[in-house]
Amino acid sequence: MNYHWNWGIYLEQIKGGDETYLDWLITGFGWTVAVSLSAWVIALTLGIAVGVLRTAPSKVVVAISTAWVELFRNIPLLVQMFLWFFVVPELLPREWGLWVKQDMPAKEFMTATICLGFFTSSRVAEQVRAGIQSITHGQRMAGLAMGFTLPQTYRYILLPTALRMVIPPLTSEFMNVFKNSSVAFAIGVMELTFQARQMQEDSEQGIETFLAVTVLYFVCAFTANRVMAVIEKRAQIPGNIAGQH
Amino acid sequence: MFSTFDFSVIVASLPFIWSGLQFTFKLTFVAMTGGIIIGTFLALARLSSIGPLAAAASWYVNIMRSIPLVMVILWFYLVIPLITGKPMGAETSALVTFTAFEAAFFCEIMRAGIQGIPKGQVAAGQAMGFTYSQVMRFVVLPQAFRNMLPVLLTQTIVLFQDTSLVYAIGAKDMLKAAEVAGKNYNRPVEMIIFVAIVYFSLSFALSYVVKRLQKRIAIKR
Numbered sequence: 001m002n003y004h005w006n007w008g009i010y011l012e013q014i015k016g017g018d019e020t021y022l023d024w025l026i027t028g029f030g031w032t033v034a035v036s037l038s039a040w041v042i043a044l045t046l047g048i049a050v051g052v053l054r055t056a057p058s059k060v061v062v063a064i065s066t067a068w069v070e071l072f073r074n075i076p077l078l079v080q081m082f083l084w085f086f087v088v089p090e091l092l093p094r095e096w097g098l099w100v101k102q103d104m105p106a107k108e109f110m111t112a113t114i115c116l117g118f119f120t121s122s123r124v125a126e127q128v129r130a131g132i133q134s135i136t137h138g139q140r141m142a143g144l145a146m147g148f149t150l151p152q153t154y155r156y157i158l159l160p161t162a163l164r165m166v167i168p169p170l171t172s173e174f175m176n177v178f179k180n181s182s183v184a185f186a187i188g189v190m191e192l193t194f195q196a197r198q199m200q201e202d203s204e205q206g207i208e209t210f211l212a213v214t215v216l217y218f219v220c221a222f223t224a225n226r227v228m229a230v231i232e233k234r235a236q237i238p239g240n241i242a243g244q245h
Numbered sequence: 246m247f248s249t250f251d252f253s254v255i256v257a258s259l260p261f262i263w264s265g266l267q268f269t270f271k272l273t274f275v276a277m278t279g280g281i282i283i284g285t286f287l288a289l290a291r292l293s294s295i296g297p298l299a300a301a302a303s304w305y306v307n308i309m310r311s312i313p314l315v316m317v318i319l320w321f322y323l324v325i326p327l328i329t330g331k332p333m334g335a336e337t338s339a340l341v342t343f344t345a346f347e348a349a350f351f352c353e354i355m356r357a358g359i360q361g362i363p364k365g366q367v368a369a370g371q372a373m374g375f376t377y378s379q380v381m382r383f384v385v386l387p388q389a390f391r392n393m394l395p396v397l398l399t400q401t402i403v404l405f406q407d408t409s410l411v412y413a414i415g416a417k418d419m420l421k422a423a424e425v426a427g428k429n430y431n432r433p434v435e436m437i438i439f440v441a442i443v444y445f446s447l448s449f450a451l452s453y454v455v456k457r458l459q460k461r462i463a464i465k466r
Contacts (some may be wrong), residue, residue, distance in 0.1 A: 001329055074448035075441050076406035080418060084436045090249075090434050177312075182313035186412060193315050193413075204322040214312055214320075220309050 009205045011210065021199050028195030030214050035112050035191060036181045036220065040174060042117025047124025054129040066117035072122035077183050084115040085187045112184035120177055127169045131162035158191060164235045178220040192216055253400035255439045258426035265422025266335065272418065273405045276343035281397065283344065284351025289381065292355055293303055313415050317346050322414045326455040335416035347404055354396050358389030402451050406444060419443065
């Protein structure tokens with residue numbers, strides 16, 4: 001193997017600028033975290049809503065929410081990024097489209113966040129639906145028999161249990177958000193993968209570059225995993241198998 | 246809204262996009278078969294009683310599963326030529342990368358499949374005088390594979406969609422072909438809509454097949 005190692009590369013200055021490569025990596029890390037966390041907020045909000053609607057009594061509502069899930073699940077994330085970035089502005093009314101293309105602040109970040117949030121929402125929705133459906137039908141019946149409206153039954157009886165039961169699969173989804181945020185490089189978000197490609201080209205120290213970026217992704221995934229583990233422990237349902245030890 | 250769109254460019258670039266789609270299919274097929282074969286061996290290694298072998302296999306699987314696929318694609322594209330000493334095309338690199346990456350995911354599916362087989366089956370095989378490899382080949386793996394078929398296919402749908410990420414190293418799959426065609430005709434919007442529809446139709450159809458298959462397998466058991 002003929003490779004020129006240079007472990008000091010991180011502290012060296014980039015070509016034609018006074019930043020160091022470390023600055024690039026920190027910027028990238030910041031954008032990765034920003035995109036992932038904002039997308040996760042969108043994904044949870046929309047995902048829980050769509051997941052609830054998929055268990056609704058109305059056939060029309062179920063059909064619409066199923067269509068939502070299928071739409072976002074069956075198109076590759078990268079293609080969805082391009083759809084949001086290039087196609088959606090064309091479909092908007094003319095003035096809006098122009099605003100999105102020219103004046104929207106942090107255009108790439110906004111687009112990537114919405115895209116990743118909607119994409120992940122379909123996965124969250126499937127978990128939430130499975131959680132709700134795993135609760136015995138009697139609980140829903142009991143709620144309605146107590147005089148609760150359907151929304152109240154969801155709010156006070158079904159969701160408090162369902163959401164706690166689906167924390168383990170949601171943990172993997174949370175970790176996936178960080179991994180999937182890497183696709184945002186394709187529309188020019190200056191996150192970790194974008195910086196990795198840029199730094200590799202500029203410094204020609206590919207291995208050192210990718211190693212640092214990979215470690216930073218590990219840090220994201222590991223932290224996400226630990227945070228969810230704490231939440232899982234705090235939110236244990238007393239009396240279930242998982243809660244006994 | 247669609248009045249300004251020109252969908253005739255899609256027809257004009259169909260042969261070009263088809264050549265890209267062929268690579269997408271090839272990549273999906275190679276990574277699926279290669280991934281399932283290597284993944285099965287990885288699963289056997291993870292379940293093996295030889296400590297270092299099990300540890301190595303689980304390290305490999307866990308690392309692959311915690312790195313974004315785009316980064317794995319970039320890693321392989323960079324490192325393989327360094328090891329072999331000669332440059333490698335983006336397409337070949339993609340084939341190697343996806344096989345190695347998917348093997349980790351197929352490994353976990355096959356491991357779950359193997360662990361789902363009752364212990365009595367293994368004991369019965371051994372009582373019949375089968376060696377370890379015979380027990381695996383004739384008793385455990387055929388059943389594990391069959392039980393896990395729907396999950397393996399679902400993973401293949403994910404894989405099919407993920408192949409679009411070879412964009413990162415510029416390999417010519419369907420998405421890349423559509424992008425190039427979009428640039429040539431100066432009509433990127435129509436091209437993106439078109440590939441989105443193609444990906445959606447294929448994934449949706451395949452997931453419908455998986456659902457049907459799941460029902461059939463569930464009844465037989």
